[in-house]
Amino acid sequence: MMVALIILKYLALAIIVEAVTEILTESSIFSPLQKLSEKSKAFEVFSCGYCMSVWVALACALACPAGFTDIVWVNVVFTTFLLHRLANTLHSGAAWFLLCSYMFLGESGDHGKTRKD
DSSP states (O other), X not given: OHHHHHHHXXXXXXXXXXXXXXXXXXXXXXXXXXXXXXXXXGGGGGGOHHHHHHHHHHHHHHHSOOOSSSOHHHHHHHHHHHHHHHHHHHHHHHHHHHHHHHHHHTTTTOTTOOOOO
């Protein structure tokens, strides 16, 4: 039971990392910062979801570090990379699912039925 709760906790945190990353890199609210990334390397993270997810994962890891070892900074590093990879895997899996759904449903949403012209 305890292992299931730990897995659920990290899946939930990975979903949070993915959602916050998408908001920061794709949302129109942050478009001024995204546009600054074209002019300054300091803001480049706002145009790179993969890069941003590391920083968002670090924030989550600082808030909820895993208990891998007795050394706090090691826990934060491990948790950061665990959440970063989980979030990217979830993102890739969701993209794959949407692509397959689009291929199956087609543009018209006809659920794979053939059209009669």
